[in-house]
Amino acid sequence: MPRTPRPGPSPRVSVIVPARDAMPGITRAVTSAIRQTIGLSRLEIIAVDGGSADGTAAELDRLAAGCPSLRVVRHPRSRGGTGALRNTGLDLARGDFVFFLDADAHLAPDALRRMVATADAGGTDVVLGKMVSPDGRGVPTAVFRHNQLRTDVHASHAYATLEPCKLFRRALVERLQLRFPAHLRHDEGKPFTAAAYLNASGISVVADYDCYHLGPPPGRDRTAPGLADRVEAMRPLLETAARHTRPGPRRDAVMRHHFRRELCPALRTLPHEDETEARERLLPTLRRWARAHCSDALFATLTAPERLMVHLLRTGRYDDLLSVVCGAERDARRGHLVEKGRVYWLHPFFRDPDADVPDACFDVTDRLPVRHHLAGAGWHGRSTLRVRGRAAVEGLASDPEEDRAELVLRRRGAREELRIPVVATAEDDPAEFAADLDIATADGGAPLRPGVWDVFLDVRAQGISRTVRFGSRHDDGLDIGTARRVVTVGPGLRARVTPYFTSPYRNLSLDIGPAPGGAPCEVTETVWHPSDKGTLVVAGRLLPPGTPARGRVLRLRAEHADGRVHDHPVRYAAGHPAGAFTARLPVRDLGRGRWTVTLAVVAPDGPGPGRPAPAAPVPPPARLPGARWMRRGRPYYAKPLVGRGEVTLELRVAPVRLLAAVRNRLRR
Structure with missing residues (x-):
């Protein structure tokens, strides 16, 4: 050959x-x-x-x-x-x-x-x-x-x-x-x-x-691999994962895949295997691998049935393991016990003194499924979006007086979360609810900031809280696009609100952007200062054209993803009839992280106690290069984040990674 x-x-x-x-x-x-x-x-x-x-x-x-x-x-x-x-x-x-x-x-x-x-x-x-x-x-x-x-x-x-x-x-x-x-x-x-x-x-x-x-599915005459074949195929997989990873979270993530895809399915074939060979040759091998490769952190990420099987395997209890596998379908339908904020699967081995299995093998608190359904979203009043649906934690009864669910909005790309209480709408069905989201006041009395807001549900039952993405299950033919509207969110401020379903999972999100002709000002140019390194210059004019600058106080605002805010004054052109202005943002003075750039509209006497000033987005320019400067002897950079349909300019500020920069230059 x-x-x-x-x-x-x-x-x-x-x-x-x-x-x-x-x-x-x-x-x-x-x-x-x-x-x-x-x-x-x-x-x-x-x-x-x-x-x-x-x-x-x-x-x-x-x-x-x-x-x-x-x-x-x-x-x-x-x-x-x-x-x-x-x-x-x-x-x-x-x-x-x-x-x-x-x-x-x-x-x-x-x-x-x-x-x-x-x-x-x-x-x-x-x-x-x-x-x-x-x-x-x-x-x-x-x-x-x-x-x-x-x-x-x-x-x-x-x-x-x-x-x-x-x-x-x-x-x-x-x-x-x-x-x-x-x-x-x-x-x-x-x-x-x-x-x-x-x-x-x-x-x-x-x-x-x-x-x-791929080719056609295998024919019915093709036999499934037995436990011996599965063990032989698993051996090089686990050896490879152990050889090419270090102990820690990354190895656990790889091993978790093999435990869930190979080891646990192999254990489920036990009722069809030769008992003598399984006891004497195959199960000791699987037990050795479970003890060597299943860390405590990995064990906690498995499902309750998987945790139970792996625990019995690691402790060498073949008879109990076989009993669990044979009764898996029947035992999966058993109920739950809620105790001290945790939920436990009522398997026959749960707290059986003869079985001696720890409670951690039956804890399903973080894995309880939530049944939810979006019935509709439409406008109620001038700026309030009413969201209707159903939600319940599966297997747990809910008390409408004690268990109050919430609609949760999270702004994409930022650590920002808002909670809207929901109200039960049917006396005979506590799972039905409605939530009123006022776009003009949802953010502590201020309007929702521009950007994409993903919608979640925090569903509660018997003191247990489960938060899930919302909207993927909805009425057939529900056209969420009909709820698009331009709403007034403040004096001289309007916003375009577009509810939509994401792809591919069809979850509900809201896109908040400036309304055509409704912004308080227009940005005409965003550039880096030619001589002052790390300073961003934003130029624009008030809207509608001809609006006098008197009584319109603007601030160029940079807001970090963690909530920190830096405001900088806006200077109006003296005597300019169109309300032209410029502002400088010293990006070089900002800390590392992601910063959103907006123009804050402030009343002459300030925004008022407990009420932040509304903001108009500074749109990302078509072409804005990154900038570099030195800080305390170390190079830093600012880079605009573009390419995801943003309506507001976002900058990432971070120190230059010298090794990565050299590697990229050599690659070019």
Whole structure:
């Protein structure tokens, strides 16, 4: 079997296709690689046949006869999965990147070009292309909500998909000497992908194009892996996670995935396993892993049924573990006990002196589901939005006199939260409610600040509080857009209020922005001062045009995400008939963090006790570069935050990270 690479220039991508008795899908898989828009001159396709007996080898030879970029390699038939075939392809690969294409799947025409371009732009080692399935089954969705040029496993949902159908930088693969476990028959690709994720310089996601089309679901005659196979597949996964992470929160996050996806599902197969083999060989191995890799912090993040199984496993109580697994469906419907602000699952082992299981295994306080429904949102009066719906904590009865729910508004990108009490609207159903949100006075008597406000519900029952995002469940055909309105929020101040459903989860949010023609002033220019480093200059005029400056007191305001405020005077042009003004904001004097820039409208005698001045947004200019200055011998920068549909200018102030700056300059 040849193992030497071909001479000639290196291709950008090596597509490796393992195939064993893969007819008829192999034809579509290989053809989809041949037809990639990146071009055959930049590709090599390595199809590895693992001793097929159904005509796969002959079909690969036929395709190779018409495509010089396709190489067919023979591999002896073995008892393992496709890991050995992929390893053979890796030994021969010459591309800058490798992509593993399953024989029953296919690539969309522009997939590899997009993925390579994304890796080049982000300087990343792994690229996930959006996966789709003919029946939508078994396809990850969270990681593909939007494109990500550069992320990692801890800041994304990438670790939820460990199948190797990704684009990998070959330099990373060879540096780590990554290969697939050749002996495994199930999940042999997961340790490879996990090791690549955990060592990658960065991960990219292509979410706006259906890159990888999975094959049809497996037939009914395909047997599910037994406990022995699951344990063998789990071994390299846990070893990989332990080898490439350090003890602490990040390792716990990775191990939590494997405990929830592999270890606990394996325990649920116990009633169907040979009891002797399970007791003597498999469960001691699982127990050793549970004791070694499940920290107390990780244990607390598991669900109550998972905590109970892991506790019994770690203490070596096989009979009790089998009892819990066999009665899982029946016991899941048992009620709850509310005691001293905590909620416990009333499992038969709960506080049974003979069972001797700690209460922590049954605590479900932070996991109680909330049933909620948005019935409508419409205007009641000039500036009050009335929100109607239903909400209840599942499994707990609510007392309308004691348990008062609240509507919670959180301004996106800021540590700002407002609470609006809800009122029960039906005597026979305490879950029905209405909440009146007055846009003009909701913020302690002041109007809601411009920006996007996400709507939550704080639902309470028997002293237990659960806060959830609100709106994803609503009446069919509910058109929240009809509630859009321009409202008066203060003397000479109007705001545009747009309720809308977010994508993709369809939760309720409110977009508060300036009304056309309703702002008290107009910003005409926002620039950095040419000689005074770190000073922002804002110029504008009062509205409507011709409004005299007398009696209109403005302040240029910078407000930190934690609530700190810095006001600076606005100077009017002497004798200017249009109320022109300028103001300077010394950004260099602001502390690090995120600052929102507005023009505060203040009455001549001040805003009054306990009542903050209303603010008009300073819109982000189309082009405003960052600024740098020195503070106490250290370079600082201010950078405008743009690209998310902001209505108000936001600046991020922070010290320059010298190593990162040098690295970026060298990369450029």
